Amino acid sequence: MESKSVVLCGVGGQGIILASEIISEALFRHGYDVKKNEIHGMSQRGGAVVSFIRFGDKVFSPVVKLGEADIVISFEQLEMLRNVHFLKKDGHAVTTDIKIDPVPVILGSAEYPDDIPGKVKNFTKNLCVLDVEQAVRAVGNLKAINVLVIGYLSHLLPEVKEKIWKDAITEMVKPEFHEMNLKAFELGKQLACEFNPQ
Numbered sequence: 001m002e003s004k005s006v007v008l009c010g011v012g013g014q015g016i017i018l019a020s021e022i023i024s025e026a027l028f029r030h031g032y033d034v035k036k037n038e039i040h041g042m043s044q045r046g047g048a049v050v051s052f053i054r055f056g057d058k059v060f061s062p063v064v065k066l067g068e069a070d071i072v073i074s075f076e077q078l079e080m081l082r083n084v085h086f087l088k089k090d091g092h093a094v095t096t097d098i099k100i101d102p103v104p105v106i107l108g109s110a111e112y113p114d115d116i117p118g119k120v121k122n123f124t125k126n127l128c129v130l131d132v133e134q135a136v137r138a139v140g141n142l143k144a145i146n147v148l149v150i151g152y153l154s155h156l157l158p159e160v161k162e163k164i165w166k167d168a169i170t171e172m173v174k175p176e177f178h179e180m181n182l183k184a185f186e187l188g189k190q191l192a193c194e195f196n197p198q
Helices: 016-030 077-086 103-107 116-120 132-139 142-156 162-172 175-194
Strands: 004-011 033-040 048-056 069-074 087-096 126-130
Touching: 004 016, 004 077, 016 033, 016 048, 016 142, 016 162, 048 077, 069 077, 069 142, 077 087, 077 116, 087 116, 087 142, 116 126, 126 142, 126 175, 132 142, 132 175, 142 162, 142 175, 162 175
Parallel strands: 004 069, 069 087, 087 126
Antiparallel strands: 004 048, 033 048
């Protein structure tokens, strides 16, 4: 198959690197050649984090070029706006409704942009904004949001069997968090099935 690309983005502390590792492991177990890399912000928590994943029959580089990503998933809305340029025309954009003020906004030298979903829709008609409060009520913990988006992604990559996704999750998260994360995965998949682009 022609290689495909996924971009994950957000801020430090949101579990982006773990999500990237789980996704890469599941794709590898399916039989794809997988390459990934990450770009970390200036601070471990609060700085921007971007992870690139490319997969297919044969992949030579993890680098995703602008306009090349099939899917961009953001854990925070402003980071979606910063990284949506990687998306192919009418690729899939998935973001949470979480807003975390960056340092310039905290210092008062900039304002958090308004109507980010409206701006992202200039790039794709396939935008889903996940309601985090709803997810937390269902799952019980904000820390499972990274696996929620993996569940959503699994719907966009139906060739990878559900068991492979769940095995990768179970292997890569601590045993005491298995139930919570598997519930988050199921919810993410359900939300993807219910989503209709507007």
